[in-house]
Amino acid sequence: MGAALARAAQWTAAGSGTGTLEITPLNESLLNQIIKFAEDFSSRHPQEAAFVFREPLEWKTRLGRSGFGEGYEIDGATVQSEAKDKDGQPLLLLMASTLRVRSFDQLSRILQTATEKKLKEAQACLEANRDPIVKILGPEYGTVEGEDMSMLHLLDKVKKDDDPETEMKMKINLLLHQLDLQLLNSALKHISQDVRLSPAAVNNEVNLLKNVSGKGEDTVLESLEYTSDYTFSNGCRAPPWRQVHGEICYLVIKPHDTDPLSVTCSTAGVFLNGEYNFFNEPAYQKNYQHMEVVDAKVSGQSQNLYDVTEKDVCEKVKSSAARRRSVDRKKMEPSINFRLLCNNFGDVMSFPQQGKEISCNHLQYWSPRTVILSYFWCKMPFNARQSSQFEDVSESSSDTEEDEEQPVRHQEGITDLPSEYWGIQKLAKYLKRANPTATVIALCSMRDFNLAQETCQLAIRDVGCLEVLINLLDTEEIKCQIGSLKILKEISQNTQIRHAIADLGGLQIMVKILDSPDKDLKCLAAETIANVARFKGARRTVRQHGGIKKLVGLLESISVGSTGPTLHQAKDTEIARCGALALWSCSKSTKNKEAIRKAGGIPLLARWLRCSHMNILTPVVGTLQECASEPSYRLAIRTEGMIENLVKYLSSEDEELQMHCASAIFKCAEDKETRDLIRQYGGLQPLSVLLGNSENKQLLSAVTGAIWKCAISGENVSKFREYKAVEALVGLLTDQPEEVLVNIVGALGECCQEPVNRTIIRKCDGIPLLVKLLTGTDQALLVNVTKAVGACATEPENMMIIDRLDGVRLLWSLLKNPNPDVQASAAWAICPCIKNAKDSGEMVRSFVGGLELVVNLLKSKNKEVLASVCAAITNIAKDEENLAVITDHGVVPLLSKLANTSNDKLRRHLAEAVSHCCLWGSNRVAFGETKAVAPLVRYLKSNDPSVHRATAQALYQLSEDPNNCITMHENGAVKLLLAMVGSTDETLQEAAAGCIANIRRLALAAEKAKYG
Secondary structure, three states: OOOHHHHHHHHEEEEOOOOOOOOOHHHHHHHHHHHHHHHHHHOOOOOHOEEEEEEEEEEEEEOHHOOOOEEEEEEEEEEEOOEEEEEOEEEEEEEEOOEEEEEHHHHHHHHHHHHHHHHHHHHHHHHHOHHHHHHHHOHHHHOOEEEOOOOOHHHHHHHOOOOHHHHHHHHHHHHHHHHHHHHHHHHHHHHOOOOOHHHHHHHHHHHHHOOOOOOOOOOOOEEEEEOOOOOOOOOOOOOHHHOOEEEEEEEEEEEEOOOOOEEEEEEOOOEEOOOOOOOOOOOHHHHOOOOOOOOOOOOOHHHHHOOOOOHHHHHHHHHHHHHHHHHHOOOOOOOHHHHHHOOOOOOOOOOOOOOOOOOOOOOOOHHHHHHHHHHHHOOOOOOOOOOOHHHHHHOOOOOOOOOOOOOOOOOOOOOOOHHHHHHHHHHHHHHHHHOOOOOOHHHHHHOOOOOOOOOHHHHHOOOOOOOOHHHHHHHHHHHHHHHHHHHHHOOOOOOHHHHHHHHHOHHHHHHHHHOOOOOOOOOOOOHHHHHHHHOOOHHHHHHHHHHHHHHHHHHOOOOOOOOOOOOOHHHHHHHHHHHHHHHHHHHOOOOHHHHHOOOHHHHHHHHHHOOOOOHHHHHHHHHHHOOOOOOOHHHHHHOOHHHHHHHHHHHHHHHHHHHHHHHHHHHHOOOOHHHHHHHOOHHHHHHHHHOOOOOOOOOOOHHHHHHHHOOHHHHHHHHHOOHHHHHHHHOOOOOOOOOHHHHHHHHHHHHHHHHHHHHHHHOHHHHHHHHHHOOOHHHHHHHHHHHHHEEEEEEEHHHHHHHOOOHHHHHHHHHHOOOHHHHHHHHHHHHHHHOOOOOHHHHHHHHOOOHHHHHHHHHOOOOOHHHHHHHHHHHHOOOOHHHHHHHHHOHHHHHHHOOOOOOOOHHHHHHHHHHHHHHOOHHHHHHHHOOOOOHHHHHHOOOOOHHHHHHHHHHEEEEEOOOHHHHHHHOOOHHHHHHHHHHOOOOHHHHHHHHHHHHHHHHHHHHHHHHO
């Protein structure tokens, strides 16, 4: 309320000067907004609602004492509230017909009590309290010359006073200011339709805006200038041949935060042009030559040129604008602030939500005052203008999934709008103002347009029909709801429309419709939700308003049987299909996956997966494959027996269904039990067959991914070899998207577990193709290709090809990659290359700086990188010259620093590296001096036999130094090694025995020296 009520009274008071309000459609709309604000004030702002007004709001009421119940004391004709202020005065007092209210809480109760009399009570309050903010907060918060008190002055007051009451007043004043903006916006939309501009009015507005322009942070604009200094006798600055079309002047506005803006002022309003200051460009001058020449009869009517009819002006301006846009010139790129100004075509600018991107495709019809107020509003800090309507928008998402949709982009202007655009614009008038029957007819007529065409979709948004369509959903007219949803379902295929529907609160209403008993209505609502929920914010909205549970409820149908469906069953199946479609869209959110599971969605999805209705299978499998990224779903898919059905539908004729089944298998095959089930149900053969469909890249990506994960099990690799899958995979290594190549190479890397498959890859000329992929940049692809090349390198014949193609150098260069996964994979691949190269020592030394690079990787924090580098050092150290070089680079102290680890994989390869590094110079002594021996002894307590073997070998080499033997003995190595002397592993036996012998030999020498 506050200033909002005062301004509403000024806008709508009757001209008699009595101060009464005439109940017109506009006035009624404004009053209803004020009533809604006051009614909700207590629930939205409980602390502010308890604030006691400076003076009571007083008016003549039509309410009787019978309307007051709990919380009020009734004494004859007097009613007073039990709630009182600090002085004991009641916050509500009704004496005879005079009502006094002293808090928003009581005001809210009054309106709730009034029921059918709310409008009259609000009207009476507004008429009796023309400046209520003075009574609520005090005279210092009142209006001055019709304008609100400066926001900056109020902020300064809060800082100076520094007391809770002043801060509370400031909060209330801000809330009232937000209501003021809302009412101002509503009134401007209505008033501006009848306002016509004159040159004098434009000049006054321009001068006003110039007064708040200039350099410095306290100004709104940097500058505002006319494009022409010459003024005609009628006050216009536009050329005469443009005045005939109603144009008055042209302005160049330079904001502080974006490029200059070009504006046309005409009798119909102010137009924001879509190009940068084209009035000063040569193209504009050239374009004048093609414009209409003023008729001789008109040339003498300069004083009345701006009285051209609005219809003619609009048509001429649209025509003129289209011609201007056809000229090739620099496009204006407005800032976010000014993009916020450009809302609906043909409507006065509304105050938009933070972060909402609005298309600037068309000229905007604004009054100059609206431009000024709008720009001021956009310059305000968002937290100073945030109100309850923004709460959902400003909420940060806790979902972790990536949003598959890009943010809504500002689209290029449309040069020539088709007839459909203007047809929809005309139809919008009937849709906005018609009775239910006419509304249904208008909706049917709108469906006759090609709603799949983007022009028609955006036209519905631009002319304000989107808001009307969403409002129709909240009515009780089922035909109107169905007609609206049919249109929304079609146009919500457009990304911008989806965001707009969510911004306007459409999703919340659709979620409510899911409870409707009308089956057609439920189907349409679910399908539309499926379209809109393709971005993260929409998915969150569906969950937060209970939509997931309702959508899961749509799957509860009795028509899953295998017999032919009856009409009733067909409708149930359609409801379930639409529900599954919506769940599919929503399931891209991690929290929504959990919500589907908690709502009992898994057994229902499993049930529909076994049905014979093919039209529902795709959304059901699509939902399952989205959810299969979660371990709990993978377990459920296996235990609910869904793997058999997923394998079955791999042989379907529907490629989309095949793709989603393969994708689900791709994710589920992370688990060994599932991989075994896929083989048992015969899923490996159809996957191999589907490799022949190389044209459908989405299907190919899913199939190759499924083969990759299935090939992790050796038993499945043997089956793939039988089905010639390896040859098919090698044949797909060229001309494929990266996501497909990642899966293909991953599958080949797993298939290389079998030596025969390594030979097949070579014979199919796959090695050069794999080596070529080492030059790529995709991190996932590099991880897989290095593994595949390394696996191939275990065969000497393959290694010759890799060496000839300079593959080892490429692998070595990948050690510089910033991704630790790539580093580790490359280091593992280097190991078999060094082992199987002809002259590996010389090859390694040929890589300038290569050995230093490897040693420096021992400083990594990643355990996998450390283990792989230790393995590489083990192979490098087999060459004496290379061992000498890495010793000079400080390999010994770096290895010693890693000794205190509990990771068995790292322990094993670290011990092997230490064992080989002991063979050069005084490295044995150095390992003892850098405290590596005692931690190595503890490795013998590991449960991993491979760690025992590597550690025993390392200790054996270290025991050649007497000091190391003493350290081993002190740390209990002898007892642990004695247990390993009896191992069946001969290498472990020998190393353990040799180490014990060295320790015993040292002990005997010590005794001999002692006792002579």
